[in-house]
Amino acid sequence: MVILLLLLVLPFALAGPPWQVCSNGSKYAPNSAYLENLTLLSSTLPKKAASNATLFATDAVGVAPDTVFAVTLCRGDINASACEGCLSSAFQEGQQLCPYSKDATIYYDTCMLTFSNKNFVDTNVGGPNWNIQRSVLKFTASANSTRQMVSTLINSTAQSAANSSRRFWTSRLDDSSFPTMYCLTQCRPNLTAGDCASCFRSASQMMLQDLDRRVGCRVQGTWCSMRYEANKFFQGDPMLLIAASAAPPEVEKNVQQHSM
Structure with missing residues (x-):
């Protein structure tokens, strides 16, 4: 579906x-x-x-x-x-x-x-x-399913970015029962891998705190930034392709629009 x-x-x-x-x-x-x-x-x-x-x-x-x-x-x-x-x-x-x-x-x-x-x-x-912006659009999937997908996406991308020399990474998550999602994570390149990972943990906590099935969110800080969307917003091909879990979440067929 x-x-x-x-x-x-x-x-x-x-x-x-x-x-x-x-x-x-x-x-x-x-x-x-x-x-x-x-x-x-x-x-x-x-x-x-x-x-x-x-x-x-x-x-x-x-x-x-x-x-x-x-x-x-x-x-x-x-x-x-x-x-x-x-x-x-x-x-x-x-x-x-x-x-x-x-x-x-x-x-x-x-x-x-x-x-x-x-x-x-x-x-x-x-x-x-920190600067935080959230999409006004929402998935109709359950809150738990959306949280699982977004967590997989941002955590996998953040780990790759923290371990890279540029402290930068992009990704795409594919699942037959969920919209394709894209993610970009970046730290200041003068940070150590550990400091970068720590910053990403703080950013992801803020992102997931009020996730509420949102189609996208961006968290920007002076140490790092993190963003995901259901539309491709960065240039070039994704640097990481992520396969969703073997047990896809049950979802409905529409996305509803809500005002913030």
């Missing part, structure tokens, strides 16, 4: 404008040394990330108390040009969405920027900066 999906113009209501996390702490003044240092980073760091095979870069500019630390990361399936463009927009949007904030994180669909006046590059600041 094959589930039929309700098709929308948007494959999943997650793409679009950036999402920001702005600090309520200290602010910088207009025409300040901090702004000058942030502007300098915006002119160099996007190119630095785009020229890196992992699409990742960090840097720090200036002297205390006006030092700006920044981390940038693009999604592993996009090209260098798209990466540079995304990060350039993130720097620009960051100053507009978090005006005069010394500490901000900007998430786009394909890149992430975080900057601060504190040296966070080698410390875990992912917790406070």
Whole structure:
């Protein structure tokens, strides 16, 4: 039995404008040394990330108390040009969405920027900066069946990503009685495999906490990100093909739309 999906113009209501996390702490003044240092980073760091095979870069500019630390990361399936463009927009949007904030994180669909006046590059600041988005569409399969499928998908993909040199992986899950699902997981490539796996555990817990049979969900953090959908949202072929369990769940034939 094959589930039929309700098709929308948007494959999943997650793409679009950036999402920001702005600090309520200290602010910088207009025409300040901090702004000058942030502007300098915006002119160099996007190119630095785009020229890196992992699409990742960090840097720090200036002297205390006006030092700006920044981390940038693009999604592993996009090209260098798209990466540079995304990060350039993130720097620009960051100053507009978090005006005069010394500490901000900007998430786009394909890149992430975080900057601060504190040296966070080698410390875990992912917790406070999570961004979570959930699909408004739901499977009509049971909650347990959906949870089993999603858990298999995200955990298998996360394990592969944590064990890879780029800390990036994509996958597809196939089952005759459940819609095909796709997943993408990524960590900052400067993390150890253990730290990456730990971050994925936190992300998956948040994703599964309010799963509620949702067709898709995305969790983004400054250490790692995780996303699954019933539509292919990444470029290229899946790096991992996952076969569902031998005992497929019983499901109905439709997907219902619910508002969040």
